[in-house]
Amino acid sequence: MSLLTPDPGLLFWMLVSFGIVFFVLAKYGFPIIVKMVDERKAYIDRSLESARQATERLQGIQEESERILAEAREEQVRILKETNEMRVKIINDAKDLAHLETGKIMEEAKRSIQKEKETAMRDIHSQIAALSISIAEKILRKNLDNKPAQLDLANKLLQEISN
Amino acid sequence: MSDLIQKTTVLFLLFLFVGINASPAETPPAEENTELNVSELILEHVGDGYDWHITNLGHNPVSIPLPVIVKGKESGWHLFLSSAFHHGHASCKGFSIAQEGPYKGKIIETLATGDEVRPWDFSLTxxxxxxxxxxxxxxxxxxxxxxxxxxxxxxxxxxxxxxxxxxxxxxxxxxxxxxxxxxxxxxxxxxxxxxxxxxxxxxxxxxxxxxxxxxxxxxxxxxxxxxxxxxxxxxxxxxxxxxxxxxxxxxxxxxxxxxxxxxxxxxxxxxxxxxxxxxxxxxxxxxxxxxxxxxxxxxxxxxxxxxxxxxxxxxxxxxxxxxxxxxxxxxxxxxxxxxxxxxxxxxxxxxxxxxxxxxxxxxxxxxx
Structure with missing residues (x-):
């Protein structure tokens, strides 16, 4: 059998068998395998994508919670600070007020003391005057004969008293 | 490693196969043709055949007969096993395997006139x-x-x-x-x-x-x-x-x-x-x-x-x-x-x- 001339019988069988193989495999074989592999690939891609999204979301949630926590802590600090300030302020206010009141009371007291003192002084003055008049009367009555000496004495006394 | 072992076993069998096949070619014609005809052997193996030659046991070739399907010029369609040819030495219903000539190794039909022509040959070779x-x-x-x-x-x-x-x-x-x-x-x-x-x-x-x-x-x-x-x-x-x-x-x-x-x-x-x-x-x-x-x-x-x-x-x-x-x-x-x-x-x-x-x-x- 010559190697280089195709044998018609074998050509026929090859045509038939390859045709059948091609038909069967192209209809029931390869397309379904390739299709399923492609579908699986798409499915894997989808799964990876959703996993990535889930991780991202989780990270977002974590960040959010951290942020909220930090905010709360800040708020706490702020409130504490504010309270502290308020406390100091209230105390200071109270102190100021007390100071003012005390000052007022002191002033009042000073004023009334001054008044009392003046009244007392006036009293004393009038009493001294009355006393000195009476003293003078007594001295006058006693030493009326020695008139110049009496006058000197009276003057001297008066001067002393007025001083 | 196991692949290598498998390979060598296969090769061993190949030796067996070729060896038994080659030996009768050496022995039967005694002194006149002791040389192994390598090119013919190779061509026979790489080429096609009407029966599936497996080995030779002594002088008897062992092969699987395959169906021959031919349409003769005059006699129409025929279907018979290739064992009917007795490895090319016999003819069947006017068909035989050509030993030489342009159709060497293929089925030819001997017409009533004595002419040898190639029939439509759809044999399962x-x-x-x-x-x-x-x-x-x-x-x-x-x-x-x-x-x-x-x-x-x-x-x-x-x-x-x-x-x-x-x-x-x-x-x-x-x-x-x-x-x-x-x-x-x-x-x-x-x-x-x-x-x-x-x-x-x-x-x-x-x-x-x-x-x-x-x-x-x-x-x-x-x-x-x-x-x-x-x-x-x-x-x-x-x-x-x-x-x-x-x-x-x-x-x-x-x-x-x-x-x-x-x-x-x-x-x-x-x-x-x-x-x-x-x-x-x-x-x-x-x-x-x-x-x-x-x-x-x-x-x-x-x-x-x-x-x-x-x-x-x-x-x-x-x-x-x-x-x-x-x-x-x-x-x-x-x-x-x-x-x-x-x-x-x-x-x-x-x-x-x-x-x-x-x-x-x-x-x-x-x-x-």
């Missing part, structure tokens, strides 16, 4: 039988894999195969992603079944041809009729679905006008190219597989040729031949894959070339 067997096995393998997927069609998440199906999937996807997609481009889906069929058909027959025992051993892909049909299919695939641009590039290619107006040189070259491409595909596969078979057989025959040179020489040459045969068998395994790959890839490239879109427009705009 060794190659045809091997072809049918391998086709059936291939269909069963691939369709069973496809059924595995079909069962899991509803839920793609459960569809990750193991074992053999995974291996087939690996091969399929390596061809689809590595050859078909890049070579064809966007229309690749339409050609995927054809190119995958071609790849699996060739590689399966190549590998089957390397096994020296019954279902294998035939030189199927090293037969020009087989590669011719494969090339014709590719030819059809390329030209039936060729785009307008593809035909335009053949009959009115983008070359200086003097190359195509008075004498259509370039169109003629391009037109010839339509036929040379599949022709090259046909010859490449045929020649490489044929030469591989011939090489292994030749190396094996070396053992028996050196018998006459004495025991030491024979032993040395035997060791040498075994090593070389193991090596070339491994190379043939590689070639079996490479040739299937190359055939598929070149078919894909030719199909890709026939799918060209009009890409001259941007170029001419640029030149303006």
């Amino acid at each position: 060794k190659n045809a039988t091997s072809l049918l067997l391998s086709s059936i096995i291939l269909i069963i393998l691939i369709v069973s894999c496809a059924n595995w997927y079909r069962k899991r069609q509803e839920n793609p998440e459960n569809c990750s195969p193991k074992g053999f199906v995974a291996f087939v999937e690996l091969v399929i996807m390596s061809i689809v992603d590595g050859v078909i997609k890049p070579c064809i481009g966007k229309n690749y889906k339409r050609y995927t079944p054809y190119l995958l069929t071609v790849f699996f058909f060739i590689i399966f027959n190549n590998l089957l041809g390397l096994i020296p025992l019954f279902p294998g051993g035939a030189n199927v892909t090293g037969n020009i009729a087989i590669t011719c049909v494969l090339a014709l299919f590719t030819f059809a695939m390329v030209n039936i679905f060729g785009t307008k641009e593809y035909w335009k590039e053949i009959f009115w290619p983008d070359v200086p006008a003097w190359l195509k107006v008075p004498v259509p040189i370039m169109p003629a070259v391009e037109f010839l190219g339509i036929f040379t491409k599949p022709f090259a595909l046909m010859i490449r596969l045929f020649a490489s597989i044929l030469s591989g078979h011939a090489l292994i057989l030749g190396l094996t025959c070396m053992v028996f040729l050196t018998v006459r040179l004495g025991v030491f020489m024979n032993t040395g040459m035997t060791v040498f031949a075994v090593i070389l045969t193991v090596f070339s068998d491994c190379v043939e395994l590689l070639v079996a894959y490479i040739q299937a790959y190359v055939f598929t890839m070149l078919s894909a490239v030719y199909i890709g070339l026939s799918q060209v879109e009009a890409h001259h427009k941007p170029k001419s705009e640029k030149s303006r």
Whole structure:
């Protein structure tokens, strides 16, 4: 059998068998395998994508919670600070007020003391005057004969008293 | 390692096979023809035959008879087993196997006038039988894999195969992603079944041809009729679905006008190219597989040729031949894959070339 001339019988069988193989495999074989592999690939891609999204979301949630926590802590600090300030302020206010009141009371007291003192002084003055008049009367009555000496004495006394 | 052991066992059997086959050729005609006719032996093995010769027991050849289907010029259709020929020594219903002449080794019909003519011969020869067997096995393998997927069609998440199906999937996807997609481009889906069929058909027959025992051993892909049909299919695939641009590039290619107006040189070259491409595909596969078979057989025959040179020489040459045969068998395994790959890839490239879109427009705009 010559190697280089195709044998018609074998050509026929090859045509038939390859045709059948091609038909069967192209209809029931390869397309379904390739299709399923492609579908699986798409499915894997989808799964990876959703996993990535889930991780991202989780990270977002974590960040959010951290942020909220930090905010709360800040708020706490702020409130504490504010309270502290308020406390100091209230105390200071109270102190100021007390100071003012005390000052007022002191002033009042000073004023009334001054008044009392003046009244007392006036009293004393009038009493001294009355006393000195009476003293003078007594001295006058006693030493009326020695008139110049009496006058000197009276003057001297008066001067002393007025001083 | 186990592969190597397997390989050597196979080789041992191959020796057995060729050895028993070769010995009667040496012994019966006693002194006059002791030389082993290597070229005839090789040609017989790489060629076709009407029965599946397995071995010779003594002087009796052992072979599997195959059906002979012929349509005689006068007597019409006949169907009988090739054992009726008694290995070429007898005739049956006016048909016999020619021992010499232009139809040597083929069935001829002896007419009433005494003329010998070639009838319509659709016999299931060794190659045809091997072809049918391998086709059936291939269909069963691939369709069973496809059924595995079909069962899991509803839920793609459960569809990750193991074992053999995974291996087939690996091969399929390596061809689809590595050859078909890049070579064809966007229309690749339409050609995927054809190119995958071609790849699996060739590689399966190549590998089957390397096994020296019954279902294998035939030189199927090293037969020009087989590669011719494969090339014709590719030819059809390329030209039936060729785009307008593809035909335009053949009959009115983008070359200086003097190359195509008075004498259509370039169109003629391009037109010839339509036929040379599949022709090259046909010859490449045929020649490489044929030469591989011939090489292994030749190396094996070396053992028996050196018998006459004495025991030491024979032993040395035997060791040498075994090593070389193991090596070339491994190379043939590689070639079996490479040739299937190359055939598929070149078919894909030719199909890709026939799918060209009009890409001259941007170029001419640029030149303006």
